[in-house]
Amino acid sequence: EIVLTQSPATVSLSPGERATLSCRASQSVSSYLAWYQQKPGQAPRLLIYGASNRATGIPARFSGSGSRTDFTLTISSLEAEDFAVYYCQQRYDWPLTFGQGTRLEIK
Amino acid sequence: EVQLLESGGGLVQPGGSLRLSCAASGFTFRNSAMSWVRQAPGKGLEWVSGISGSAGNTYHADSVEGRFTISRDSSTNTLYLHMNSLRAEDSALYYCARDHLYGGVYFSSDCWGQGTLVTVSS
Numbered sequence: 001e002i003v004l005t006q007s008p009a010t011v012s013l014s015p016g017e018r019a020t021l022s023c024r025a026s027q028s029v030s031s032y033l034a035w036y037q038q039k040p041g042q043a044p045r046l047l048i049y050g051a052s053n054r055a056t057g058i059p060a061r062f063s064g065s066g067s068r069t070d071f072t073l074t075i076s077s078l079e080a081e082d083f084a085v086y087y088c089q090q091r092y093d094w095p096l097t098f099g100q101g102t103r104l105e106i107k
Numbered sequence: 108e109v110q111l112l113e114s115g116g117g118l119v120q121p122g123g124s125l126r127l128s129c130a131a132s133g134f135t136f137r138n139s140a141m142s143w144v145r146q147a148p149g150k151g152l153e154w155v156s157g158i159s160g161s162a163g164n165t166y167h168a169d170s171v172e173g174r175f176t177i178s179r180d181s182s183t184n185t186l187y188l189h190m191n192s193l194r195a196e197d198s199a200l201y202y203c204a205r206d207h208l209y210g211g212v213y214f215s216s217d218c219w220g221q222g223t224l225v226t227v228s229s
Contacts, residue, residue, distance in 0.1 A: 001169065034215040036152070043202055043222065044144075044152060049215035056217075087152050091214050094166045096142070096154040 002026055002090050004099035012107040019075040021102045023088035028068040032092035035064055035073045038101075039084045047086075048073065078104075109133040109218045111203050116223030123193050127223055129186040129203030137161065137181035140206035142216055143188045145199035145225075153199070156188060157206065171197075193227045200224050 003026040013019055023033065035048040046055040048064035051071060061076040075082055083106050088099040115127040127143070143155040156177035157166045165177050176189040186203050201223050204216035 032213065034213075036216075038152070043219035044216070045219075046215050046217045049209050049217075050213035053209065053213070055215070085151075089152075089154070089216075094157075095168045096157065096166075098144075098152045098154060101151045 001095050002029060002093060002097050004088055004090055004097055006086075006088060006099035006102045008102060009100070010103045010105060012105050013078055014107045015078050015080055017078050019073075019078055019082070019104055021073040021075075021086055021104070023066075023071040023073070023099050025069045025071075025090060029090040029092035031067050032090060033064075033066070033071050034089045034091060036087045036089065037082075037084050038087065044087065075104075080106075109205065111205065111218060111220035113201065113203050113220045113223035116201065116225045118226045118228065119193055120229050121194060121227055123227070124189075124191045125193065125225060127188040127190065127201055127203075127225070129188075129220060131184045131186060131203075131205070134205065136179070136184040136186075140208070140214060141177075141179065141186050142204045142206055143177060143186075144202045144204055144216070144219075145197075146202070146222075147196075147199040150199075155201070158186070190225070193225075195227050198225060198227045 007022045031051040033051045036044040038044045052064045110132045112130045138160045142157045174192045178187045205218040206214045207217040
């Protein structure tokens, strides 16, 4: 199975700062990568599909980039509601897999 | 409005069985790919099972292969997860999700239920 490794595990930033989250795949997944946000007590929410496409209703401060094995989720200017856990998921091959998550916390 | 409502969770002994249900509404269920994803308390997301749209092909994580079966009833717009030989490590919140095909190319889970909790313990 394809293993996704997210880094860092935890990042502490202040509102207004830029966040850069990484996801690395153990083999190429082309552009078949999605990003999700999860807040405590809530179901995950789709942010990015196809590595770089924002899902419906996702603010423009969220952007995704990368292909094959290296991917990045960038939040250009953090707002209070962005502090959450972020997961990447590969949709390239079965079984589908998630990364272990990156916790974005307020500094 | 797309809605997914899971049910069927509960306390079950190791080795036991359980069937989870996910009632879908607000979209054409019979043509939609669907997934089950679980989350153990305080842990990350784990994809469990998926089923394709009209063809109904099924897929499972290695950790549940041979024990869990995903299925659907398009006459009642319900997704199921049949779970057998349950283990303590299967204890988790189980989400169902719709897998939307974007641009004819990229599937992603765009809508999620609120989950149903499964606890495997003696």
